[in-house]
Amino acid sequence: xxxxxxxxxxxxxxxxxxxxxxxxxxxxxxxxxxxxxxxxxxxxxxxxxxxxxxxxxxxxxxxxxxxxxxxxxxxxxxxxxxxxxxxxxxxxxxxxxxxxxxxxxxxxxxxxxxxxxxxxxxxxxxxxxxxxxxxxxxxxxxxxxxxxxxxxxxxxxxxxxxxxxxxxxxxxxxxxxxxxxxxxxxxxxxxxxxxxxxxxxxxxxxxxxxxxxxxxxxxxxxxxxxxxxxxxxxxxxxxxxxxxxxxxxxxxxxxxxxxxxxxx
Ligand SMILES: [Fe+2]
Numbered sequence: 001x002x003x004x005x006x007x008x009x010x011x012x013x014x015x016x017x018x019x020x021x022x023x024x025x026x027x028x029x030x031x032x033x034x035x036x037x038x039x040x041x042x043x044x045x046x047x048x049x050x051x052x053x054x055x056x057x058x059x060x061x062x063x064x065x066x067x068x069x070x071x072x073x074x075x076x077x078x079x080x081x082x083x084x085x086x087x088x089x090x091x092x093x094x095x096x097x098x099x100x101x102x103x104x105x106x107x108x109x110x111x112x113x114x115x116x117x118x119x120x121x122x123x124x125x126x127x128x129x130x131x132x133x134x135x136x137x138x139x140x141x142x143x144x145x146x147x148x149x150x151x152x153x154x155x156x157x158x159x160x161x162x163x164x165x166x167x168x169x170x171x172x173x174x175x176x177x178x179x180x181x182x183x184x185x186x187x188x189x190x191x192x193x194x195x196x197x198x199x200x201x202x203x204x205x206x207x208x209x210x211x212x213x214x215x216x217x218x219x220x221x222x223x224x225x226x227x228x229x230x231x232x233x234x235x236x237x238x239x240x241x242x243x244x245x246x247x248x249x250x251x252x253x254x255x256x257x258x259x260x261x262x263x264x
Contacts, residue, residue, distance in 0.1 A: 002095035003102050004257075012103070013258050016166035016214040017200070023096060024205040028089035029149040032080075033204075036118050036149075036228060039077040041070045044122075052226050054122035066117075073124055073157075073221065078117035081230075090115050090147045091232035096207060100234050103209075103257040104142055108236050118149065121157030121218050121227035134162055134192055134215040136169050140177040140243040141233040142254065146208040150228040152201045157221030159208050159229065160197040165215035168192075170251045177212065177235075177243035189215065 002023065004012070012018040037046045041059060045051045058071030066078045080086055090096065091112040100109055137144070146159045168188055173180050192215045199219050200208045210216065212233075221227050236242075236254060252260040 002098050004099055009103075009258055012209065012211070013252065013260075015163040017161045017163070017198075017208055017210040019200055019202060020095075020099070020207050020209065021202065022205040023207055024089060024093060024147050024149075026205060028085060029147075029204045031085065032089060032118060032149040032230065033228065035080060036077060036120070039068055039080070041075055044075070049224060052123055052224075053125040055127075056122065068117075070120075073122045075120035075122060075226075076117060077120070081117035082114040086115055086230070087113060090145060090207075090230050091234070096145060096147075099209065100143060100145075103255055104234065104236055105254075105256045108238075108256075109142075109234050110237055110239075112232055112234060116231040116233070119218075119229050119231055121221045121229075123157075123221050123224055123226065129220065132160065132193065132197060132217060132219075134160075134165075134189060134197065134217045136165075136179055136213055136215055138179040139233075140239055141212050141235045142177070142239070143212060143234045144210045145232045145234075146200070146210070147230045147232075148202050148204055148206050148228065149230060150225065151203045152227050152229075153223040153225065154199060154201045155220060156201055156223035156225060157227030158199050158201040158219050159210075160199055160217050160219040161208075161210060162192045162195060162197050162215040165192050166211040166213040167251070169213040169215065170211075171247050173213075174246065175244045176247050177239060 054073035061068040152158045250260045252258045
């Protein structure tokens, strides 16, 4: 059993994210690293780390949401995301699934049949620093996970989060699970963009759990390695019915495993 402790639950509630270390299967993360290279962009040579430094030319291997593409400092291997072992490595992996059900309710969550894919962030070499833009995701879900299949050094392109921003963005959208690109959204982003995010660096096997309304982005990759992450999403079974409803008065109402601030 890998249930979260009360302290971990409170941390997730207050900060909007939680990192669990080393909870993925090491054989599967090794397999994912191996398979990733079959999809390498034309300019990148596995045996020549100097070629890993971006930016790279834009390319598109397949059209559509599940297509593989890349360019600049990004390399997205999406078509691998529906393979059974990839699903088993992340979103259906029992220690991860148990935590998800603990937070969102046992029997209440759709078990995903795919992950978004392997998302890479290439080293940025000596490129000048860029402003840290952030966003919340537009699609309907409740909880996201980012798993690392390789080590991610500090400032190595890790998932960057703006702690506590979920308390603001939860209430600033009209629909509970969709994003309205309103003036208020832009204002809120501007507020958080002036603040320093938390760089969720880690080791292969670490997983970041994050609330769907948490502002996030990819951090700059100042390391020499390629940041390799797998992303997945969870939604409650009733999301089709509730996603257009207004936000709940208590933002944890749909999270039976998370006591709201007023509760012990
Ligand atoms: Fe996002």
